[in-house]
Amino acid sequence: MRDEELRNLAAACAKCGTCRTVCTLYPERKAEISVARGKIALIDAALSGRDGNLGAIEGALSDCLLCGRCERACPNQVLVEEILMKGRADIAKEIGLPAWKRLLFGKVMPSPGIRAAATAAATAAQRLLAKSIPTGSGLHYRFPEAFGLSGRTLPGFSAKGFIASLAPGEAATGDVMLFVGCVFDHVYPQIGRASYETMKASGKEIAVFRDAACCGLPAMASGDRDSALRCAEENVRRLRAAAPSSVVFPCGSCLVMFRRNLLTLIPETHPLRGDAAWVSGRCIDYASFILDSGVAESLPDPSGSGGDGKIGYHDSCHLSGTLGKGREAREVLRAAAGPAFAEMPGADLCCGYGGAFNVRDYATSSRIGENKVSLAARGGTGVIATACSGCILQMRDMAAHVQPSMRVAHIAELVFASLSRR
Amino acid sequence: MDERAISALREIFGERLKDSLEDRICYSFDATGKEFLPDAVAFPLTAEEVRRTVLLANEFRFPVIPRGAGSGFSGGSLPVRGGVVLSLERMDRILSIDTENLVAVVEPGVVTETLKEEAKKRGLFYPPDPASLKFCTIGGNLAECAGGMCAVKYGVTRDYVLGLEAVLGTGELLRTGVYTVKGVVGYDLTRMLVGSEGTLGIITKATLKLIPLPESAATLLAFFRTNGEGARAVAGIVEERITPCAMEMMDRTAIDCVREIADLPVPGDAGCALLIEVDGPEASVSQEAGRVRAACSRFGATEVRLSTDAAGREKLWELRRSISPAIRRVNPVKINEDIVVPRSRLPVMYDFLSDLAARKNLKIVNFGHAGDGNIHVNIMISGKDEDERRRADDAVEEVFRKTVELGGTISGEHGIGIAKAPFLEMEVGPLGVSVMKRLKDCFDPNGILNPGKIFVSESAARP
Numbered sequence: 001m002r003d004e005e006l007r008n009l010a011a012a013c014a015k016c017g018t019c020r021t022v023c024t025l026y027p028e029r030k031a032e033i034s035v036a037r038g039k040i041a042l043i044d045a046a047l048s049g050r051d052g053n054l055g056a057i058e059g060a061l062s063d064c065l066l067c068g069r070c071e072r073a074c075p076n077q078v079l080v081e082e083i084l085m086k087g088r089a090d091i092a093k094e095i096g097l098p099a100w101k102r103l104l105f106g107k108v109m110p111s112p113g114i115r116a117a118a119t120a121a122a123t124a125a126q127r128l129l130a131k132s133i134p135t136g137s138g139l140h141y142r143f144p145e146a147f148g149l150s151g152r153t154l155p156g157f158s159a160k161g162f163i164a165s166l167a168p169g170e171a172a173t174g175d176v177m178l179f180v181g182c183v184f185d186h187v188y189p190q191i192g193r194a195s196y197e198t199m200k201a202s203g204k205e206i207a208v209f210r211d212a213a214c215c216g217l218p219a220m221a222s223g224d225r226d227s228a229l230r231c232a233e234e235n236v237r238r239l240r241a242a243a244p245s246s247v248v249f250p251c252g253s254c255l256v257m258f259r260r261n262l263l264t265l266i267p268e269t270h271p272l273r274g275d276a277a278w279v280s281g282r283c284i285d286y287a288s289f290i291l292d293s294g295v296a297e298s299l300p301d302p303s304g305s306g307g308d309g310k311i312g313y314h315d316s317c318h319l320s321g322t323l324g325k326g327r328e329a330r331e332v333l334r335a336a337a338g339p340a341f342a343e344m345p346g347a348d349l350c351c352g353y354g355g356a357f358n359v360r361d362y363a364t365s366s367r368i369g370e371n372k373v374s375l376a377a378r379g380g381t382g383v384i385a386t387a388c389s390g391c392i393l394q395m396r397d398m399a400a401h402v403q404p405s406m407r408v409a410h411i412a413e414l415v416f417a418s419l420s421r422r
Numbered sequence: 423m424d425e426r427a428i429s430a431l432r433e434i435f436g437e438r439l440k441d442s443l444e445d446r447i448c449y450s451f452d453a454t455g456k457e458f459l460p461d462a463v464a465f466p467l468t469a470e471e472v473r474r475t476v477l478l479a480n481e482f483r484f485p486v487i488p489r490g491a492g493s494g495f496s497g498g499s500l501p502v503r504g505g506v507v508l509s510l511e512r513m514d515r516i517l518s519i520d521t522e523n524l525v526a527v528v529e530p531g532v533v534t535e536t537l538k539e540e541a542k543k544r545g546l547f548y549p550p551d552p553a554s555l556k557f558c559t560i561g562g563n564l565a566e567c568a569g570g571m572c573a574v575k576y577g578v579t580r581d582y583v584l585g586l587e588a589v590l591g592t593g594e595l596l597r598t599g600v601y602t603v604k605g606v607v608g609y610d611l612t613r614m615l616v617g618s619e620g621t622l623g624i625i626t627k628a629t630l631k632l633i634p635l636p637e638s639a640a641t642l643l644a645f646f647r648t649n650g651e652g653a654r655a656v657a658g659i660v661e662e663r664i665t666p667c668a669m670e671m672m673d674r675t676a677i678d679c680v681r682e683i684a685d686l687p688v689p690g691d692a693g694c695a696l697l698i699e700v701d702g703p704e705a706s707v708s709q710e711a712g713r714v715r716a717a718c719s720r721f722g723a724t725e726v727r728l729s730t731d732a733a734g735r736e737k738l739w740e741l742r743r744s745i746s747p748a749i750r751r752v753n754p755v756k757i758n759e760d761i762v763v764p765r766s767r768l769p770v771m772y773d774f775l776s777d778l779a780a781r782k783n784l785k786i787v788n789f790g791h792a793g794d795g796n797i798h799v800n801i802m803i804s805g806k807d808e809d810e811r812r813r814a815d816d817a818v819e820e821v822f823r824k825t826v827e828l829g830g831t832i833s834g835e836h837g838i839g840i841a842k843a844p845f846l847e848m849e850v851g852p853l854g855v856s857v858m859k860r861l862k863d864c865f866d867p868n869g870i871l872n873p874g875k876i877f878v879s880e881s882a883a884r885p
Contacts, residue, residue, distance in 0.1 A: 011754075016453045017493040021533075021556040030465070030512050031440075031448070032492070038448035041457075045447050056444050075747035 001046050001054065001094055006086045010047070012078045013040045019070035019080070024350040025063065028364050033060050036070035036080045043087040058091045058223075063361070065354030065368075066221055067317040081322075082264055088223025161185045162192030163210050171196065174205030176289070177244035179258075181251040182214055183389035184410075191392075194416035195250040195286060201419055202293035209247070211238060215254035218355050220261055232257075232265050233272060240275040247279070250286040250412055252319025252388035253355075258283040259323060285319060286387055286412060287328040296331065299418045302338030311337050311414070312344025312381035314351065314372075314395065316388035321348075329387050332411055336418040337385075345379040346372060353394035369398035373406055383407045385414055423461040423504065427482035431464060431506065434474050438465040438512075449507045452492040452499050453554075454841060460487065460501035465512045469587060469595060469626035475508060476624070477593035479870045487872050488620040490530065490562025493554040495758055496839030498566055498619045502874035508624065510561050516540055517627070524632045525584065525601060530561025530625050534568075537630075546632040549576035552835065553746070561625050567617035569835030574793030575667040575701075578835065580616045582631045588615055588623030591866020601629055614861070619837050620872040622865040639667070639701035640711040641735040644718040644726040645692040649673050649776070652694035653769040655721035656792050659698065660765065662717055664710050668699040669793030670742050673772060675779075676789040679748040686741050689725055696723075696792070697742050699735075742789075749787045755805035757814055758798065759821060763830035765795045774824050775799060782813045796834040822848060843878045 019036035020026055032038035042060055045051035061084055071080040162185045171178075178199060184192040199206045216231030235258075239247060249255035258280055266276040290296050313330055320326030326348075333341045352358070352368025373395055376384055384395055384406065392408055399406035432439050440446070441462040450457045461484065466472045479486045485505025492499050501507050514531035521544050528537060534548075534555040541548045551570035552558055558568065564586070569578040585599025599605065599612035615623050646652040652671055659666065674693040681688050688695075696718065700710040711728060718726050729735045749756065763771045772788065775797075779786040790797040799821055801814045822832045822845050832849050833842055847855050859877060862869075 012750075014453065014750075014756075015451045015455055015492075017491050017554065017557045020491060031445070031509075033445055033448045037451075041447050041451060042444055045443075051443050051447060053443060056442065060444050076750055077747070 001049075001090050003047060003086065003090050006043065006083065006090060007047050009079055009083050009086070010040050010044050012076050013037055014076055015041070016075065018073050018075055022069035022073045024065050024067045024069060024352070024368060025364070028367065029063075034063060036074075036078070039064065039087075040078070040080070040083060043083060046087070046091070054091045054095050058088065058095070061088050061091070062222075062356065065317075065350055065352065065357050067350040067354070068322050069317070069350075072321060085220055085223065085225075085261075088221075089225040090223075092223035092225075160189070162189035162196070163208060165189060165193070166208060166210075171206060171208040172210075174207035175245045176202075176204050176206050177239065177242060177247045178206055178208045179212055179215075179247050179249050179254060179283075180208060181212075181249070181254040181389055183393065184250055188389075188392065188410075191250065191410045191412060194410065194412040195248075198295060198412050198415040198419060199248060199286075199289060199293070201298065202289075202295050204293060207242070207244065209239070209242075215251075215257040216265070217253050217257040217261065220257070220265065222356050225265070228261075229265055232262055232276070236262070236266070236272050236276045236279050239279045244282065246289070247283045248286055248289045249283060250387060250389075250410060252285065252316040252323065252325070253390055255283060255285055256318040256322050285323065285325045285328060287325065287332040290332050290415060291328055295415070296335040298422075299335050299415070300422045302336060302340065302418060305338060305340060305421075307340045307382070309340070309342035309380060310382040311341045312376055312379070312384050313341070313347055313411075314344075314376075314384050314386040314391055315348040316386055316391050317350050319388055329385075329411055332415060333385055336411070336414045341385075342381075344376045344381040344384070346375040349375070351391045351394045351398070353390040355390060358394065365394070366398065366401065369394050370402045373398045374402050377403045377406055381406075383409055383414075385409050385411050387411050423484050423506075424482045427478060427484055428462060430478050430482075431462065431475065434471055434478075435464045435466070438467070439463075440465075449489065449492070449509060450501070452489075452494050452497060454495060454497045454500070454839075456497060456500060456840075458500045458502045459504065460507040461504045463507045463509055465509050467512055469589060472508060472589045472624050472626055473593055473595055475506065476589050476591065476870060479506070480591075480593060480868055483868065483870075485873050486624070486870055488530075488561070488565065488624040490559035490565070491533070491554070491557045493558045494562065494566055494839065495760070495836040496566070496619075496833070496841040498837050498839040498872070498875060499562070500840065502840060505873075510624075510626075511559065513561075513626070514559075519544060519546070519632070521546065523601070524634075526630045526632055528560055528628055528630065530559060530564070530628065532560045534558050534560060534563055541632050542635060545635050547635040548582065548630065548632055550579045550582060560628055560630070564616050564625050564628060565618065565620045566837040567835070569791070569794075569796070571668040571670065571791060573791060573796070573835075574669055575665045576633075580613060583612055583616055583628060584631050585629035586612050586615055586623075586625055587627035588625045590623045591868060591871045595626075596623060599629065603631070617837065619839060619875050621862060621875055622871065624871065636667070636701035638704045638707050638730070639699055639735065640707050640728060640730045641738045642696075642698045642700075642711060642714055642718070642726055642728050643738040643741065644696045644698070644715075644723040645689050646694040646696070646718075646721070646723055647691055649694045649772045650769055651722040652696050653772060653792070655696060655718050655723065656768060657766060658717040658721050659714055662713050664700065664713060666698045666714070666793055667701045668697065669791070670697040670789065671695070671768075671792030671797075672697075672742065672745060672789040673776075675776075675785070675787040676745050676749070679752060679787060680741060680744045683744055683748065686744060688741070691724060695741065697738065745787075745789055749800055749802060752785050752787060753802035753804050755803045757801040757803065757818065758836075759801075759818060759832075760790070760796060760798055760834045760836045761821060761825040761830055761832055762794065762796045762834040763825055763828045765793070767828040767830070768792060768795060768797075770828060771797060771824070771830075775821070778817055778820060782817045784810070784813055784817055786817070791834075794834070795830065819845070838876045840875060843876060846876065846878065 025034045180192040213231040213234040216228035220228035358365040395408040489499040513529040517527040552568040785802045787800040
């Protein structure tokens with residue numbers, strides 16, 4: 001394996017050990033192989049040929065939530081996320097992706113048409129396999145043990161996604177573009193809807209980005225750079241042509257892909273580089289839009305609506321950590337929920353989802369997530385609000401394990417509820 | 423390593439024995455950046471498992487290398503001759519904090535900050551504060567006798583150890599020391615083990631002394647035009663009969679690294695900065711802070727900032743904390759020495775260092791714990807130039823000679839490991855080395871524990 005750029009990125013690591021203090025996974029594994037400096041040592045060994053077992057190294061690199069804490073804590077500003085994603089991509093080039101990842105990322109995600117068909121197929125399969133679980137948590141089905149997904153609760157894929165539910169011509173044009181994202185389109189269309197309706201309250205024309213490709217983060221994180229690049233190219237081309245003044249993201253992970261990863265994926269030499277920078281610079285988080293467009297201050301006075309201190313905010317690693325947008329989301333919550341919002345214990349702990357990590361090691365992902373939800377519940381929180389699709393998938397699943405009464409909501413849903421009181 | 427030895431180890435540790443190449447690579451390094459591959463890594467949970475490992479090592483003759491968090495700067499936890507790395511990070515329980523006798527009993531894998539925090543919750547204080555305190559372990563601190571910023575007032579790890587439990591190189595489990603403030607029963611085996619870098623025994627339990635938590639603190643940041651002024655101010659503060667709990671000095675080379683960082687306003691003419699902290703009862707803190715401020719001004723400080731609240735103090739500390747990460751902008755490779763000279767000789771040492779940098783055409787960044795005479799001399803090199811590397815090696819040797827000549831010591835808190843083994847005799851002399859080796863034979867007759875460390879004849883790479 002050769003990659004001079006990756007070698008230089010990895011060489012910045014001084015092996016000081018600071019990453020041990022913040023790693024979400026380290027308390028679970030208690031071994032260097034789980035933390036950034038161990039993984040960087042492995043990448044270095046692969047690059048220098050000292051370790052040729054790329055399959056084993058791939059396994060070690062995948063054992064990571066990409067929560068980014070190590071990168072933010074690193075005194076030498078080592079770009080850990082970039083190193084891990086590049087490392088996974090280089091290895092995938094040499095030995096290929098694991099089959100299940102290839103299926104999911106290579107075929108399904110870049111094209112909206114294929115994605116819709118895949119969702120329909122998944123819905124059918126799920127009906128066949130599912131068992132109902134009696135909770136009101138929004139999680140309707142459980143995959144059987146035979147699926148190797150023991151104990152997992154999955155949301156019912158809606159038969160009709162948010163975008164499909166729009167009337168012809170509805171939300172077709174507008175200066176502000178809403179990037180719904182796969183999960184809030186297909187899995188939780190009501191969140192897509194709440195985002196759209198609350199953004200409309202600004203009085204601005206909102207266009208929904210109907211023919212969006214997947215943001216590409218799941219593919220990029222898994223080392224499938226080609227699929228990620230295809231997603232990015234499609235999105236950049238279409239967004240540049242639509243020329244909105246801003247693109248608004250209800251999901252922090254989709255946003256991190258556009259704000260940060262787009263430009264590492266589309267290098268200086270790429271013909272779309274200029275357009276990618278143009279697009280990236282216009283991408284903002286949902287909360288910032290709600291604040292800046294005046295929606296937040298137009299909400300009815302939330303005091304006296306009861307439930308003081310019942311609503312907590314969960315810091316998505318991507319949104320609060322990488323992008324530093326935790327304050328904006330909280331301001332929106334304060335405007336929408338007033339005294340019902342209070343800081344919950346462990347607000348900034350990772351939910352343990354990590355995308356493909358959750359599929360790869362559900363047991364560990366669950367321990368981290370269950371701890372998160374239990375901690376919030378013990379602190380008196382009844383609703384966890386956040387603004388990232390992965391965190392919502394994970395915490396709804398975890399709440400079903402340990403705290404079925406816990407509601408996990410997107411901040412847009414709370415803004416929507418507040419608007420309907422107006 | 424003998425296949426039978428690996429099987430026997432697997433019987434002890436089961437899944438907690440790792441011998442895949444990937445796991446071994448992850449335990450081949452520490453903060454020196456050097457790498458030596460172990461044959462296996464084991465994660466013991468009990469002293470008994472440690473003991474059985476050392477017994478096996480005597481039977482099959484493989485090296486055993488104890489390791490805490492691998493944050494050391496002298497190579498103490500590097501498996502330079504292969505063997506089994508015993509990673510003690512999973513023996514991480516605080517067994518008791520006795521608020522009546524002010525004693526904590528801990529396992530070696532407890533992270534230093536965790537102990538400090540737990541003590542603090544009870545109004546108690548475990549002072550040692552090495553820069554890596556957020557991740558380094560008590561076991562590693564004991565083995566290397568870690569210091570830190572507050573050593574000037576509170577001393578180092580050694581000063582807080584009452585007793586130890588350790589597995590010797592023979593596989594015997596030794597208990598040393600006391601659970602009391604006093605104790606003079608026979609030789610001080612506790613202190614023998616502290617700073618022995620895992621070459622005499624593997625510490626499996628420690629009895630530590632705690633003290634009451636100081637009530638309040640004040641932080642001052644003073645800027646001077648020259649090192650000479652700064653160094654004289656340090657002496658002046660000592661003359662005032664004040665013992666600060668931190669007195670950090672940054673020379674021009676260090677300040678230059680952080681000058682451009684926007685939210686750290688540094689006066690344009692600053693050639694030296696002193697960060698001073700005093701702690702204790704509120705009344706005495708404000709009185710001492712005033713006297714420190716006056717002393718700084720008297721010795722030519724162009725500006726003195728003072729803060730007593732947590733947020734303001736943290737802001738002042740930022741300048742000092744920003745240096746370590748920022749110095750890599752000077753050059754990518756850092757040769758990091760931690761010499762100590764008697765406080766009064768600091769001005770001489772600083773002059774020597776700036777002259778040395780000019781003579782050898784090297785970039786040397788100096789900062790450190792001026793209160794105790796400890797200077798972190800960082801020779802920053804590109805790492806790509808053979809001649810530069812040779813000049814740096816020469817410079818290190820000159821720094822050590824000068825240090826010893828001034829009555830100082832070549833390592834204040836990092837230890838000898840492999841990094842300073844060639845210079846051990848320069849400081850302790852041939853008889854010193856010989857007595858140390860005789861002691862080593864007594865604790866570890868077969869040379870099982872952490873071979874290749876401290877002594878130069880042992881430093882050769884594995885056969």
